[in-house]
Amino acid sequence: MIRFNCDYNEGAHEKNLKRLCETNMEQTPGYGEDLYCRQAADTIRAFCQDSAADVHFLVGGTQTNLTVIDASLRSHQGVLAAETGHIEVHETGAIEACGHKVLPLPSENGKISAAQVEEAYQAHITNEAFEHMVQPKMVYISFPTELGTIYTKKELEDLSDICRKNHLYLFIDGARLGYGLAAADNDVTLHDLAVLSDVFYIGGTKQGALFGEAVVITHPDLQQDFRYFIKQKGGMLAKGRLLGLQFQTLFEAAESKADSAHPCQNTSSCPDHFRDTLYMQLALHADKLADKLRDAIHQADYPFLVESRTNQIFPILPDTLLERLREKYSFSYERRIDSKHSAIRFCTSWATKEEAVDKLIKDLKTAAWN
Amino acid sequence: MIRFNCDYNEGAHEKNLKRLCETNMEQTPGYGEDLYCRQAADTIRAFCQDSAADVHFLVGGTQTNLTVIDASLRSHQGVLAAETGHIEVHETGAIEACGHKVLPLPSENGKISAAQVEEAYQAHITNEAFEHMVQPKMVYISFPTELGTIYTKKELEDLSDICRKNHLYLFIDGARLGYGLAAADNDVTLHDLAVLSDVFYIGGTKQGALFGEAVVITHPDLQQDFRYFIKQKGGMLAKGRLLGLQFQTLFEAAESKADSAHPCQNTSSCPDHFRDTLYMQLALHADKLADKLRDAIHQADYPFLVESRTNQIFPILPDTLLERLREKYSFSYERRIDSKHSAIRFCTSWATKEEAVDKLIKDLKTAAWN
Amino acid sequence: MIRFNCDYNEGAHEKNLKRLCETNMEQTPGYGEDLYCRQAADTIRAFCQDSAADVHFLVGGTQTNLTVIDASLRSHQGVLAAETGHIEVHETGAIEACGHKVLPLPSENGKISAAQVEEAYQAHITNEAFEHMVQPKMVYISFPTELGTIYTKKELEDLSDICRKNHLYLFIDGARLGYGLAAADNDVTLHDLAVLSDVFYIGGTKQGALFGEAVVITHPDLQQDFRYFIKQKGGMLAKGRLLGLQFQTLFEAAESKADSAHPCQNTSSCPDHFRDTLYMQLALHADKLADKLRDAIHQADYPFLVESRTNQIFPILPDTLLERLREKYSFSYERRIDSKHSAIRFCTSWATKEEAVDKLIKDLKTAAWN
Amino acid sequence: MIRFNCDYNEGAHEKNLKRLCETNMEQTPGYGEDLYCRQAADTIRAFCQDSAADVHFLVGGTQTNLTVIDASLRSHQGVLAAETGHIEVHETGAIEACGHKVLPLPSENGKISAAQVEEAYQAHITNEAFEHMVQPKMVYISFPTELGTIYTKKELEDLSDICRKNHLYLFIDGARLGYGLAAADNDVTLHDLAVLSDVFYIGGTKQGALFGEAVVITHPDLQQDFRYFIKQKGGMLAKGRLLGLQFQTLFEAAESKADSAHPCQNTSSCPDHFRDTLYMQLALHADKLADKLRDAIHQADYPFLVESRTNQIFPILPDTLLERLREKYSFSYERRIDSKHSAIRFCTSWATKEEAVDKLIKDLKTAAWN
Numbered sequence A, B, C, D: 001m002i003r004f005n006c007d008y009n010e011g012a013h014e015k016n017l018k019r020l021c022e023t024n025m026e027q028t029p030g031y032g033e034d035l036y037c038r039q040a041a042d043t044i045r046a047f048c049q050d051s052a053a054d055v056h057f058l059v060g061g062t063q064t065n066l067t068v069i070d071a072s073l074r075s076h077q078g079v080l081a082a083e084t085g086h087i088e089v090h091e092t093g094a095i096e097a098c099g100h101k102v103l104p105l106p107s108e109n110g111k112i113s114a115a116q117v118e119e120a121y122q123a124h125i126t127n128e129a130f131e132h133m134v135q136p137k138m139v140y141i142s143f144p145t146e147l148g149t150i151y152t153k154k155e156l157e158d159l160s161d162i163c164r165k166n167h168l169y170l171f172i173d174g175a176r177l178g179y180g181l182a183a184a185d186n187d188v189t190l191h192d193l194a195v196l197s198d199v200f201y202i203g204g205t206k207q208g209a210l211f212g213e214a215v216v217i218t219h220p221d222l223q224q225d226f227r228y229f230i231k232q233k234g235g236m237l238a239k240g241r242l243l244g245l246q247f248q249t250l251f252e253a254a255e256s257k258a259d260s261a262h263p264c265q266n267t268s269s270c271p272d273h274f275r276d277t278l279y280m281q282l283a284l285h286a287d288k289l290a291d292k293l294r295d296a297i298h299q300a301d302y303p304f305l306v307e308s309r310t311n312q313i314f315p316i317l318p319d320t321l322l323e324r325l326r327e328k329y330s331f332s333y334e335r336r337i338d339s340k341h342s343a344i345r346f347c348t349s350w351a352t353k354e355e356a357v358d359k360l361i362k363d364l365k366t367a368a369w370n
Helices: A014-022 A035-048 A061-072 A114-126 A153-165 A177-181 A190-196 A226-232 A241-250 A271-276 A278-299 A319-325 A354-369 B014-022 B035-048 B061-072 B114-126 B153-165 B177-181 B190-196 B226-232 B241-250 B271-276 B278-299 B319-325 B354-369 C014-022 C035-048 C061-072 C114-126 C153-165 C177-181 C190-196 C226-232 C241-250 C271-275 C278-299 C319-325 C354-369 D014-022 D035-048 D061-072 D114-126 D153-165 D177-181 D190-196 D226-232 D241-250 D271-275 D278-299 D319-325 D354-369
Strands: A054-058 A077-082 A102-105 A135-142 A169-173 A199-203 A213-217 A316-318 A332-338 A341-347 B054-058 B077-082 B102-105 B135-142 B169-173 B199-203 B213-217 B316-318 B332-338 B341-347 C054-058 C077-082 C102-105 C135-142 C169-173 C199-203 C213-217 C316-318 C332-338 C341-347 D054-058 D077-082 D102-105 D135-142 D169-173 D199-203 D213-217 D304-306 D312-318 D332-338 D341-347
Touching: A014 A241, A014 D014, A035 A054, A035 A190, A035 A213, A035 A241, A054 A061, A054 A226, A054 A241, A061 A135, A061 A169, A061 A199, A061 A213, A061 A226, A077 A114, A102 A114, A114 A135, A114 A153, A135 A153, A153 A169, A153 A190, A177 A199, A177 A278, A190 A199, A241 A278, A271 A278, A278 A341, A278 A354, A316 A319, A319 A341, A319 A354, B014 B241, B014 C014, B035 B054, B035 B190, B035 B213, B035 B241, B054 B061, B054 B226, B054 B241, B061 B135, B061 B169, B061 B199, B061 B213, B061 B226, B102 B114, B114 B135, B114 B153, B135 B153, B153 B169, B153 B190, B177 B199, B177 B278, B190 B199, B241 B278, B271 B278, B278 B341, B278 B354, B316 B319, B319 B341, B319 B354, C014 C241, C035 C054, C035 C190, C035 C213, C035 C241, C054 C061, C054 C226, C054 C241, C061 C135, C061 C169, C061 C199, C061 C213, C061 C226, C077 C114, C102 C114, C114 C135, C114 C153, C135 C153, C153 C169, C153 C190, C177 C199, C177 C278, C190 C199, C241 C278, C271 C278, C278 C341, C278 C354, C316 C319, C319 C341, C319 C354, D014 D241, D035 D054, D035 D190, D035 D213, D035 D241, D054 D061, D054 D226, D054 D241, D061 D135, D061 D169, D061 D199, D061 D213, D061 D226, D102 D114, D114 D135, D114 D153, D135 D153, D153 D169, D153 D190, D177 D199, D177 D278, D190 D199, D241 D278, D271 D278, D278 D304, D278 D312, D278 D354, D312 D319, D319 D341, D319 D354
Parallel strands: A077 A102, A077 A135, A135 A169, A169 A199, B077 B102, B077 B135, B135 B169, B169 B199, C077 C102, C077 C135, C135 C169, C169 C199, D077 D102, D077 D135, D135 D169, D169 D199
Antiparallel strands: A054 A213, A199 A213, A316 A341, A332 A341, B054 B213, B199 B213, B316 B341, B332 B341, C054 C213, C199 C213, C316 C341, C332 C341, D054 D213, D199 D213, D304 D312, D312 D341, D332 D341
16 A cells, blocks of 8 residues: 555654654753753745744644634734635534634635625624624635645735735645645745734644644734743643654755755755755655656546645546545545546655656556556 | 614613512612512513523623633633624623633524534534544524524524534523524424524513623533533622522513413413513514614615624625614625625614614605605 | 522612613514613713723623623633632623632632732743743623622722733623722722722612613724624624613613712713612612611621622621521521631612511521520 | 753654654555554554554644543533643643633642532532533543643542543543653553543653654544544644554563563453553653652652653752752742742653762752762
8 A cells, every 4th residue: 555645644754754763861941941842943034034923833734724823813803714724624623612713705716805804804893793704813814825836926015015004914835835845846945934914834744754734923922922822722842852853854955865965055045955954855756657647637638636746646537536546545535526536636745756656657558557 | 863783772671671670679689599580580580491400690791702712621622603793703702811712604694504403513524633623512693693693493403403412512692692593484493402402591671671682592511600600701690589580570561562362371381371471462562663774674675784684684785775774774884795885784672662663664765766 | 588699689670661661562673772771871971081981781790701801812811819709609601601810819708809810821921831820811890799799999990900010801790880989888889899990880779670780891903893792792782772771771860869969960970870870879779778787687696708898798697697597598608617607698689678678687687596 | 951840851762763764765545644654553453452443643741631622512511620631731821812711729738629529510510600610521530640740540530430420521531641651659541531531641752752642532522533623723744643653562572671671462451461561661660760760859858739650740849959950950930939949840751861960869869968
């Protein structure tokens, strides 16, 4: 069985494990107040080119989403999100359990637009009964989205403008951030995210860490007392250094990469240097393999639920083919398209082997032709 | 200015005020443990023909909805409701503030079907990631709905069957219950509601009381400790007798009614006796006036957003006409239909005067014809 | 049975009922946006001498406490209160159900001191693990307290100073406010409360209204969006005018009073004019009768759990005496003092008849002497 | 700087790291549904001698406490705990943020008694205003407590009896469970805990794992839908296998131990086999070093805040001595005892080196004598 069902089937990049082993018996303060967390935060601030940002390390995505959102909203305020957004669909009501309504917006491809946000905001403030309705105060988007798509820089700028005009916080879920930044069609930088959002996070769990999400908070209102929230929500890891250490490792220059490392000295402000990091090199690896698989499926003339260039692929395949694939591969079932076809999801990841993709491509072809 | 914008513009039926004045200086225990509350509860149990039902009195609808729902659900459970349902749209996220997600179902006319509930339930339990999603555990419907429609007995039976099969609680919001029971096309009795639902309430605020909703709980699981929830949510009125007294009054035989009172002796099991109560006579009055207004609008060939026979009327009228009507009448704006037409809502109530309706009909005609 | 067990055994002062009857069939906007609410708010602002204060009307005390506190705090913040405070003891965890911890402080007489607040605040900010603990952000006091005691102006000033120094909100529960302001030993004015606190409320339920609490918010941060919270917590009365009308009535000059009405013209800034209101005259009546009862118990040499001059009296009486009293009177049991004595509570109120107090005094003497 | 301030200063026992490295590139299902989690759960069930117990793996203690408690209680119910309990003091109101009040009971040594629980329960049900108060429904104790003490089997049996009589759930926080089970004066087995409690957990974070707590649920009511709660509260680790793998490793027989391994074949029912596990051998190591340090402090005639035989030591030392110790050692400051003395906490752990303890003992003597 080869698993393409998600991007967290394996452990961590070997360099992360090596560091954990090397530092294992060091004594450090707990709860993220150790040297490794401080160093990793500094590194992230430098790559974001925002020395005033707060950086915190949490264990997982749902935990991060609920902690950020509850720290940002008063009880009567809600968060606008795509109807496909993780917080709306796949967190067992974690946001509502903190008292806040998710306000879903229709979405075909996992994205929402500035126009939709503006419309929802205007609909609220112009409604006679506005006080009888949840007040939109935050916009949640995922980069890439749950459907693998990414926002263009222009789209993010428009969203950011609308949010700032209307005093809405913009929160970007970056559980798969690297796979978005590394996508062939991406024009957004880490610095752009820091400038355009109020809070976002850099996913480690799906990109080479055992676990871990690095939250970057740029809006001063949201920075205040954030550690209280991490603790209250159960997200403050006793041995916080495990997080700092892994992010520090991921944000170092990768030892091997396709292209030679960038020669300039200014590591903090140079996007090319960021591209040299282990984090980005692992993402490039996954995206490249996804492109390879995607191309093969395109060539076989299968349609896609949605098009993207990140590590998630959503082909629409015959059920008979899926039945045969299931014998050797695991993948996610998305939804029925018609009586004979279903949309599924294949994921590549930092850990995917090119041989596995080649085998899948071969089997797809063989199975399809028989 | 004549108000048709809602059904709570006036105070209470004079008989209620009279009773409050007569008993004003009596000393009674507080918090709903007085004689009037006990008597009113007995009367309601008798009309429901369910001697094991628990009856509690609360002040308003949102308070009742949030108290019932929070008392019924564990943290990971949600409540299925029409996307037009009051709890989804007009309670400032009260249910979410208690930690529970409202799970909206599409609805054209304010109603949801047994098939929709079954589909939502099956979609949950068959989903691979079911534990990552909110578990549906309750179904909330309004009778009449927020769009004035009512469920037939058959529809309620189907909903009840599906709910029991799937261990879902069925909760009926009866903020306008009488207007539904009194509708010309209704075939549902109070007894049916007690049998088919697990908890429902009988609205007083919109039907002749200063305020008050009588919650009838028939499911033993939901009966347990309910008064703790009333207190915790701020709904336990110190002078609970104000509620008992008004419901006791509303459920007495009306002094005057169109038809002569029913002659049979068995007040508890006889639907006709229930029809003789002040509560139902006030509802019949409102529904009759609504029918009159509705007929006039029909005759003028205006379409309706939705058809019903209860006290809420949703015509689609030209904006130019609405502009003229606004000079003399208040009504609710529902939504824009096209560039020149809007859907609005007129409400009649227990307190509406026939002259007011006649005047509106006349003005509608005049304005429309000019 | 004559009830001295609480101060909400009867309905409302007859003038309130008269007004409700007179205005019953008027049509008004709902949800507290009617003329009566506006007028009552203006009147209260004038008596508070604070034209920038927001005034809202809610139905009951627990509802008011939970709404104010949840509107004021972020999730990690708690509210300091006396261990005897209503929010700590008698609200079924309403504050915790909104997500906030009540942080109890020891109290012998229902009061807490500025020094206690300062100590608790300093203990928090100097603790190494402060982020692992609830952050104190609000101070809740009752005036009068649950034990009938009142704060002196000096004590309130000290509390206010400490709160402002430490950015803590000061919230005063005035469910029995009039009985405190009318107490023989009181030196605090309504204006003082508005100046010294950030939010407080004026209780109507226990002082001549059918129900109702008038919340006065002076701190701008707490004013923002407060009506959303009223709605979300189920406290927005459909017929809000019932509240406005009653408070307007209570704050008019009483028709009869012991002393002649104050002759000066400046109703807003003159404490003596406030004393002429029905609200204060009713409170003076209750406090006077409480003093009479208290004096009689003193003369019989019974000790008291705590001394005060408001409408609550906490004598420590022999159980044998209590057994006899119970045949004719109801009162609250506070707690066992020793094997033969218990502390109880007698309440007088706006509705207490002097004959009832005289009868109780006589029976106390007779029963005690036998 | 040598750290004795807590028992989570280092990473994990080397065997845990070795296993993580060995299995790193295996593909497994996520969210705790992998083979390692299943095996670890089976092993724990076997040692508990309860084949019907549910076993779940979470990341940290606060997360576990809030998840278990929120899954167990309805909104009006609270949890009795020692006033020193972790949930009352050091979780930033995590339990209240889930809507539940912690009901603290006085405690000198971190423990509460069956008599205290019975008294609190009776006080609730016999109170006239019981519905106005939080209903006690769960009892939370820590084994060992936050002060290092442990309950005897008899004390646990009494607590269990009282809880079952009164339908209260008994929840045991075992964040330091091994250090309690390994204590020289302990007479409680893992099997006892499974039998006497309704839910308890086995702490890994402080005892040789990078992180991880194994929750054992024996009460069927609490088993239902527990995984929904883990997900909702943000505690469902994507790579759940990290938890299963570590617990599986910790519950294998240790490779080296003081005494020879137990020869009997029945690993599941034999407490001596449990004693042979790495988990218990690490705990015995820590407790032995704690005893050594404790004896030395006793010999120097310093008093203790509380006596125990687990890995936490609470001596009362002169501030002058503490000042000197701080140059070389870190420890927790508990509280001031008098103007010249403070209580502090030293922790040993699975990772503590005997040389470090010897050095501290030597420095204590030297510093004290000068």
